[in-house]
Amino acid sequence: MDANLVIGNFLNPPILFFFLGVLAVSVRSDLEIPPPIPKILSLYLLFAIGLKGGVGIAASGLQLQVAITLAAATVMASVVPLYAFFILRRKLSVADAAAIAATYGSVSAVTFITATAFLDKLSIPYGGYMVAAMALMESPAIIVAVVLYRLRSSDRSGFAFSWSELWRDAFFNGSVLLIMGSLVIGILSGEAGAKALKPFTTDIFTGVLCFFLLDMGIVAAKRLGDLKKAGVFLAGFGILLPLVNATIAIPLAYALGLSQGDAFMFTILCASASYIAVPAAMRLSIPEANPSLYVPMSLAITFPFNIIAGMPLYLAVINRIWS
Amino acid sequence: MDANLVIGNFLNPPILFFFLGVLAVSVRSDLEIPPPIPKILSLYLLFAIGLKGGVGIAASGLQLQVAITLAAATVMASVVPLYAFFILRRKLSVADAAAIAATYGSVSAVTFITATAFLDKLSIPYGGYMVAAMALMESPAIIVAVVLYRLRSSDRSGFAFSWSELWRDAFFNGSVLLIMGSLVIGILSGEAGAKALKPFTTDIFTGVLCFFLLDMGIVAAKRLGDLKKAGVFLAGFGILLPLVNATIAIPLAYALGLSQGDAFMFTILCASASYIAVPAAMRLSIPEANPSLYVPMSLAITFPFNIIAGMPLYLAVINRIWS
Amino acid sequence: MDANLVIGNFLNPPILFFFLGVLAVSVRSDLEIPPPIPKILSLYLLFAIGLKGGVGIAASGLQLQVAITLAAATVMASVVPLYAFFILRRKLSVADAAAIAATYGSVSAVTFITATAFLDKLSIPYGGYMVAAMALMESPAIIVAVVLYRLRSSDRSGFAFSWSELWRDAFFNGSVLLIMGSLVIGILSGEAGAKALKPFTTDIFTGVLCFFLLDMGIVAAKRLGDLKKAGVFLAGFGILLPLVNATIAIPLAYALGLSQGDAFMFTILCASASYIAVPAAMRLSIPEANPSLYVPMSLAITFPFNIIAGMPLYLAVINRIWS
Amino acid sequence: MIPVKKIEIIIDEFELPSLLNLLDQAGVSGYTVIKDATGKGDRGVRSGGDLTRVFANSYVLTVCPEDKLDLIVETIRPILKQRGGVCLVSEAQWLIH
Amino acid sequence: MIPVKKIEIIIDEFELPSLLNLLDQAGVSGYTVIKDATGKGDRGVRSGGDLTRVFANSYVLTVCPEDKLDLIVETIRPILKQRGGVCLVSEAQWLIH
Amino acid sequence: MIPVKKIEIIIDEFELPSLLNLLDQAGVSGYTVIKDATGKGDRGVRSGGDLTRVFANSYVLTVCPEDKLDLIVETIRPILKQRGGVCLVSEAQWLIH
Ligand SMILES: Nc1ncnc2c1ncn2[C@@H]1O[C@H](COP(=O)(O)O)[C@@H](O)[C@H]1O
Ligand SMILES: Nc1ncnc2c1ncn2[C@@H]1O[C@H](COP(=O)(O)O)[C@@H](O)[C@H]1O
Ligand SMILES: Nc1ncnc2c1ncn2[C@@H]1O[C@H](COP(=O)(O)O)[C@@H](O)[C@H]1O
Ligand code: NA
Ligand code: NA
């Protein structure tokens, strides 16, 4: 693993602001980003990354390669929750296992975005269509996990369950709709639109990301306390499963003939875990599952692991294999 | 009507984000811009457009032409509510007719701003003093409508009515004060101020507008439901009155010798309806009027009509007449 | 005192927006920046100024001069509350005197930031390390004032007082941590980081500052009413103490061999009074003190005085002495 | 602890300044306000206010001694009558400290 | 003033639409909602929601005539049972205006 | 439904962490908090907090069985005495689900 990558990543302002947030909590500072600002920052990031992706697709066109990659992304997002579920079932109830499986099968847009900043700093290009891959990977894990839960769980107390609600929630939740919508708008509005929007979506992007990761550091550090209850098994899972997923994703990306940048983004998608869209979906579809497990796992373990250690690690492996 | 104008307008990112907001509501997505963000976005837009207008005036100076245009704008803002009131009285109570008349006599800053983005995209210039015209057109309709209401209505139950409150509210409400203030500051601070502020007021402007119109799409789509109660008469009024106003405004602008850009902005001002300043004023001065009529009419009918169909239509007519 | 400086300062957009805020309150407009936006704007300003300071330090390196200046800043922040306390004790209770002394010994980041905009407009450079001076000056006055209070006050009703809480609050409160953190991140991330962040931290800075000062004008004007109770003594104190502090700071800066820009920033730090960090600390450590005294004094008297009259005055004196 | 009357009022955010004025006139010793309430009532759904504050509610709580209740209630009744809103009165004990 | 029952419900923000639906079905004349509540209960600390709204509470107040109380309570009991939350009932007087 | 005591506290937002600590110590089963309240009382108008949170109130609701009331009230009395604020106690019925 290349030491320069690790250090370069460490000295990247967004990562440093994440640590500042963690520090703030550990010295019990009253530093905080008041709601609903973190929400709007995350909407901004989705909006900007969607538009950039769309502009990228408009510039490069859609080739067969792209279709194959998107298919592979969808498959990974459906397969990961399957094996995650059966690993988790060794220690957890059906509901909790299914909810955590959904969390890890789906993706984290902020991890993806932080990864784009990492690549940008290293001047490694990646295809705009990877944003489409991200959007496609948000939903399948939710469906798979709920199916597993409904097949395996006996306790279905009272409330009517609605598949149509679930589908709507999986495919039209705010994050998916905003990314997909911005992507399509990026494609439709082309060169002229891109130019008019660049100062907002590109120039100030890194600054907003720093601010947002400051908040993520605060939130992650606060949630870490919850994990004491969760125990070593879940904490270990939160690090090992991303590594397993990456170990599958990297050879797959190689086999599909992806460029290094695209392979890296594909890997980070498979290795990341959701903490915005999936918790909301789980709360509605698997209310028995305990959000104090799946939220801190993805937020306080997997997210920091991926942006601090995972990104340089995955890229070092990819660099070695591709060269 | 020039098909290129229509399509070009359709493919403009701000308009596309408006549709994304409508789509979000129609698929019952949970996408939303949490309060008070829409408020602050609207303050930003007023701030930016005011400064730009001021800088424009500082650059061009104030000529007689300008004074005449501002006078014409004030007259239109006072006359529109008169004929609107008598049309509306055929079906509605005095209170509701007066409140809706005020709504349509006054202007919508966001429609104006969206129109500036439309012109910018077509590289058609317009004068900074049109911002002053907008600010001048906000208040007269409020006064006219309240006078009509107080003359025609018998029911004045209890609460004391204060003319001084009304004047203050009409001329010093937040929108008017912020636009006028920014305009004056733009004039005073001149070249140097303009340069220092340009990245904030101009470069990121389109991006913020997209975000804001996303919210407008969501809000408009939600309010559309309220209109079912209002019926066909009011829905039709919300489209026909802007057309009538434009039919008066365009020849008037021609007679005044305005440039095409200025004529277009003048027309859009006359055709637009308020949904921020006027509802607040009506709630205080004509409490009997039902806000579930005048808010959705301007927000869910007239605003979308103007930015989608009205803008290309008015410009096509102006192009034909002026050439 | 140079008339050009005064007029130039007056016509600076941030100052003009401060007046617009005051105007809004005096005409009883409903113009307001809804919470928590002012909070986030202030976080942005601290973030941006911290990063800029860090980048400045990284570019210039740390010399002995810098260490001496920082030491002098810390000493001033500890000495000012001492003499302020004994002046205030002539009219006020121990608790109120101590709290106001802390307020004036500490610094106002927004005054500092407005002063940087003032220098930028005049193209006078200042050292990035002055940001570090600001951060160092936030806390000592809190400690000194609480020590004075605990030595002099007999009434210690009930609640346990915790020195460790106080230290934490003094040194790790949100403002101090964010400035210091951003400063360090600015140093660590160097040239590359600076370039990536420039559009966010520098380009849009003046615009955000205008918006923020608009809110400050509104808040200051609202708080002015509270001061009627406080009386002439406190109002006079709010103007005279900054002048006294500046009278000490300017010769000291000259003796230390500071450049004109640095001397000006040093003076404005000594002359300014806190209204974010100190009130919070006082509320916890000296609950008997009345926040309706110390908050409006710094916010509605000293802050406007400094940015309107103080800045051109201090600079005129410095210009005369240095030349 | 002393017995008091607890008055809860839900009113349009726009009417809040007038209401608080009336309460002051009626001589209440204090009140607490929570803005940003939403709700549903005779005038339909009030979904809260953002761009136009026209559909936002506020919640006001004021506590008074029993003998002041009538005066307060009669002072605020007209504004509720004309502008809509709800007023509830209940019993409580006030902790003297 | 007429005697009424005051029902206060604290529930996950996510369940709010379902709860309001149930209240409508039970025929309440109105309700008031305050979002953005936080709290602590059997399911631990609920620190409020921002990025993930999963830990946010809402406060709902609805007033009804005495004879409707049972219907309303029985309508909302199942959702509280399955999804958690708290329901309090108390006496109040409704000001007729 | 079982009879309970409803305790409502309005306190400076700054004192909220201390107050919740005290409630925990007194063994309450839970509580609900609404931040961002404003108000007026003996210490004048508290207009809410933004830049400086010094003038912001919080509203806290906690429900307890009758026999715990005294302990809770005595636990929180000193903080109200020193830092200001209001505490109200009333009767309610808790819906068991
Ligand atoms: N039965 C009720 N219970 C609780 N709150 C109510 C009730 N009826 C009305 N409200 C509240 O009072 C506001 C105004 O009511 P109204 O004037 O009847 O439209 C509504 O938006 C609700 O917030
Ligand atoms: N004893 C109590 N007093 C006041 N609020 C409570 C109490 N118990 C629970 N709550 C509220 O109800 C929410 C859900 O409670 P639970 O379902 O028990 O976790 C909590 O987060 C609190 O906001
Ligand atoms: N009579 C009252 N009714 C309702 N709330 C009150 C009352 N008195 C005080 N409060 C609330 O308690 C807060 C603190 O009161 P105090 O400590 O008396 O200044 C006030 O800001 C109000 O929000
Ligand atoms: Na994943
Ligand atoms: Na109009």
Ligand code: NA
């Ligand atoms: Na100072």
